Amino acid sequence: MAADFRSQIESLRPYLVRYAALQLRDAATAEDAVQEALLAALAGEANFAGRSNLRTWLTGILKHKIVDAIRRQSRERPASDLESENGAEGFDDLFDRRGHWEETPDAWEQPEGALGQKQFLAALEACLRALPERTARVFMMREHLGMDTPEICKELGITPTHCWVLLHRARMALRLCLSDNWFAK
Amino acid sequence: MILSCKETTRLLSQGEDRGLAFGERVALRVHLAICKGCRNMSAQFKFLRLAMKNLARDVDQERSN
Numbered sequence: 001m002a003a004d005f006r007s008q009i010e011s012l013r014p015y016l017v018r019y020a021a022l023q024l025r026d027a028a029t030a031e032d033a034v035q036e037a038l039l040a041a042l043a044g045e046a047n048f049a050g051r052s053n054l055r056t057w058l059t060g061i062l063k064h065k066i067v068d069a070i071r072r073q074s075r076e077r078p079a080s081d082l083e084s085e086n087g088a089e090g091f092d093d094l095f096d097r098r099g100h101w102e103e104t105p106d107a108w109e110q111p112e113g114a115l116g117q118k119q120f121l122a123a124l125e126a127c128l129r130a131l132p133e134r135t136a137r138v139f140m141m142r143e144h145l146g147m148d149t150p151e152i153c154k155e156l157g158i159t160p161t162h163c164w165v166l167l168h169r170a171r172m173a174l175r176l177c178l179s180d181n182w183f184a185k
Numbered sequence: 186m187i188l189s190c191k192e193t194t195r196l197l198s199q200g201e202d203r204g205l206a207f208g209e210r211v212a213l214r215v216h217l218a219i220c221k222g223c224r225n226m227s228a229q230f231k232f233l234r235l236a237m238k239n240l241a242r243d244v245d246q247e248r249s250n
Contacts, residue, residue, distance in 0.1 A: 022240070095190060100191075105222045105225045106225060107225045108228075111228075115235065115236060118243070120236075121236075121243050144241065167198055167199075168195055171230055171233060175226070175229045175230070
């Protein structure tokens with residue numbers, strides 16, 4: 001039984017590594033987080049007891065390990081790296097002096113159709129990788145890990161206002177990136 | 186409250202992360218009623234959230250394949 005549980009868990013490892021790597025942007029750190037999660041899962045097999053979907057249960061454990069890794073990552077980041085992201089909003093040139101669009105954003109054609117396409121998801125991932133590190137970290141905590149703003153602020157030791165600025169910046173950058181690299185085609 | 190497009194994008198983004206105050210929602214609605222660019226933007230922010238959910242689901246499919 002225990003061996004069976006172990007092999008079931010192992011079969012989910014590739015999924016878990018990819019899940020962690022999307023957030024952590026570093027293969028080795030992602031592997032470590034997954035390893036910690038799997039060890040915790042094996043130690044806590046009794047708590048699983050078929051209560052829920054195994055993948056859901058493991059992902060829940062992994063989220064905690066990812067947040068631990070984020071905490072370590074953000075401690076290790078020197079302050080100078082952060083300052084370049086703290087200045088101007090980075091998209092001032094999209095607006096004129098009165099805050100109106102220099103160039104009005106066009107509608108995207110049939111965006112729903114893109115969702116099922118592997119190439120679109122690859123383009124989205126490339127746009128995510130192009131975000132500055134701290135901006136990406138906050139955006140992924142919000143949209144990938146599904147954390148709410150107060151949780152994110154608590155983990156990163158930032159104010160809600162700063163959090164909203166980073167999320168806004170991420171969305172503006174992603175929308176521009178997808179407009180240029182996907183929807184313009 | 187009269188919003189510029191820049192302020193509108195800021196509020197649209199915050200609307201994805203916190204409950205907006207009544208006054209903010211009214212100001213947004215007024216602006217969106219007259220501004221096509223910001224309406225497009227609003228749809229694109231919502232699409233982004235959906236796309237991020239699909240990214241996680243795509244992770245799923247690769248596992249079972």
